[in-house]
Every structure is written in C-alpha cells, then in structure tokens.
Amino acid sequence: xxxxxxxxxGAIALGSAINILVQKHVLYSALSMIVMLGSxxxxxxxxxxxxxxxxxxxxxxxxxxxxxxxxxxxxxVGREGESPDPLRWLKFVxxxxxxxxxxxxSSSVWHAESGPQTASTFIGSPEAIGSxxxxxxxxPFEATSVLILIAIVGALVLAKREL
Amino acid sequence: xxxxxxxxxxxxxxxxxxxxxxxxxxxxxxxxxSIEIMLNAVNLTFVAFSSGSGVVDGQVFVFFIMVVAAAEVxxxxxxxxxxxxxxxxxxxxxxxxxxx
Numbered sequence: 617x618x619x620x621x622x623x624x625x626g627a628i629a630l631g632s633a634i635n636i637l638v639q640k641h642v643l644y645s646a647l648s649m650i651v652m653l654g655s656x657x658x659x660x661x662x663x664x665x666x667x668x669x670x671x672x673x674x675x676x677x678x679x680x681x682x683x684x685x686x687x688x689x690x691x692x693v694g695r696e697g698e699s700p701d702p703l704r705w706l707k708f709v710x711x712x713x714x715x716x717x718x719x720x721x722s723s724s725v726w727h728a729e730s731g732p733q734t735a736s737t738f739i740g741s742p743e744a745i746g747s748x749x750x751x752x753x754x755x756p757f758e759a760t761s762v763l764i765l766i767a768i769v770g771a772l773v774l775a776k777r778e779l
Numbered sequence: 780x781x782x783x784x785x786x787x788x789x790x791x792x793x794x795x796x797x798x799x800x801x802x803x804x805x806x807x808x809x810x811x812x813s814i815e816i817m818l819n820a821v822n823l824t825f826v827a828f829s830s831g832s833g834v835v836d837g838q839v840f841v842f843f844i845m846v847v848a849a850a851e852v853x854x855x856x857x858x859x860x861x862x863x864x865x866x867x868x869x870x871x872x873x874x875x876x877x878x879x
Binding site for chain 2: 618619622626629630633634636637642645646649652653656659660662663664665667668671672675676679680683684687688690691693707710711714715717718721722725726728739740744745748749752753756760763764766767768770771772773774775777
C-alpha cells in the first residue's frame with residue numbers, strides 16, 4: 617500500500633517538475649510548482665514528518681507561491697520571448713552532462729552503505745521538532761529571525777520606486 | 780516499508796531537473812522556480828535521512844532551509860521587480876550592463 621502511494625506521489629512530483637520546465641508561460645510553471653510542493657508534502661507524510669508536511673503546505677505552497685503568482689501577475693508577463701538563443705547548441709552538451717550527473721548521484725546512493733531502513737517510530741511530531749528547535753538549535757533559530765528582518769528590509773529597499 | 784534509497788533517488792532526479800531548468804530557462808522567474816525545485820529535492824533527502832536514522836535533526840534543518848528559501852524568494856522577487864522596471868523584460872540576457 618505504501619509503495620503505491622510512494623510511486624503515485626513520486627510520479628506526480630517528477631511529472632509536475634518536468635512540466636515546470638516545459639511550460640512557456642511562467643504562470644503555468646508556478647501553478648505546476650504548487651502541485652509539486654503538494655506531492656512532496658505527501659512524501660513527507662510517508663516519511664513520518666507530519667509537522668514538515670503541514671509547514672510545506674502552509675509556508676511553501678501557501679506563502680511563497682502566492683508571492684510568486686502575485687509578482688507574475690503584477691508584472692503582467694506573457695509568454696517567454698522567442699528570441700534566438702546564441703548558445704542553443706549547448707543544450708546538446710548540457711542534457712547528456714545532466715544525465716551523467718543523475719547517474720553519478722544515483723549510483724553513489726545505490727552503492728552506499730545501506731543504513732537503517734525507514735524507521736517506524738513517530739519522530740516528526742511538532743513536539744519533537746519544537747523541543748529540538750528550542751534547545752539544541754536555539755541560536756540558529758534566533759539568527760533566522762534576524763535573517764527574516766533583513767529580508768523584509770531588503771525587499772522593501774529593492775522594490776520601492778524611490779526611498 | 781519503502782527503503783530510503785528510493786527517496787534519495789527521487790531527490791536526485793528532482794535535483795537534476797532543477798539544474799536543467801536553471802541552465803536551460805532564460806526567464807528570471809523560471810530560474811527562481813528552478814532554485815526552489817533544487818531546494819525541495821534537498822529537503823526530501825534531508826527528511827529521508829532523518830526518518831531513516833530516527834533522528835529529528837534533519838527535519839530541523841529542513842525547517843531552516845524553508846526559512847532561508849522564503850527570505851531568498853522575497854529578496855529575489857524584489858530584484859525581479861527592480862529589473863523589470865529598468866529593462867521592461869524578464870530575460871536574463873537583457874541584464875548585461877556589467878558585462879564587459
């Protein structure tokens with residue numbers, strides 16, 4: 617049963633990720649991205665990371681992708697321009713190179729020391745993540761709040777027409 | 780149960796798709812989306828290892844990666860707006876002012 621769900625979500629994730637690249641209109645790419653994020657959230661549930669699945673839906677598919685779609689609609693960008701690419705022949709080098717990278721990654725994973733299999737214990741609960749976040753990772757947690765503050769100020773400075 | 784190797788290979792496939800997108804697309808928003816695909820592939824790998832070893836630290840890392848991704852998207856889209864205001868185009872080849 618879990619295998620069927622895994623292959624379903626994995627196929628949806630791969631298909632929508634390829635669809636992001638195939639689509640000419642960037643808004644369709646963004647919508648396809650939302651499908652990919654949702655299926656990855658499903659995979660998180662399969663891996664007993666319920667907390668992260670919820671955060672993935674709320675933060676990624678909710679907040680970040682809304683920002684993307686908002687900017688795409690604000691700028692009113694249409695289809696990608698079909699200007700001739702001076703380096704188009706490089707695709708014929710790049711695609712084999714990318715497939716080589718994929719085979720390299722896959723073979724290194726495949727031949728790696730097979731560690732413990734998927735744990736059946738419930739480890740990804742909000743309680744476990746919260747207690748780890750507020751004890752072992754308290755300093756990085758506080759640093760991210762400063763990072764978000766800097767990002768807010770930076771986004772305002774960059775996007776405002778004139779200060 | 781599903782071996783974590785399958786999750787790792789799925790993560791590798793998604794990462795390579797993101798790399799393809801980053802090099803093949805020329806719309807700057809599509810480049811940002813490709814970066815998001817790569818970040819998600821790494822997130823999936825982190826969670827697979829975390830679940831496989833029964834340690835929660837990998838999931839905390841994913842939490843931080845999501846925060847960094849949110850900050851990156853906010854600043855990146857502000858840059859996109861500034862670029863579009865100056866160049867009237869989202870093609871990365873149009874932003875060649877500093878190219879010698």
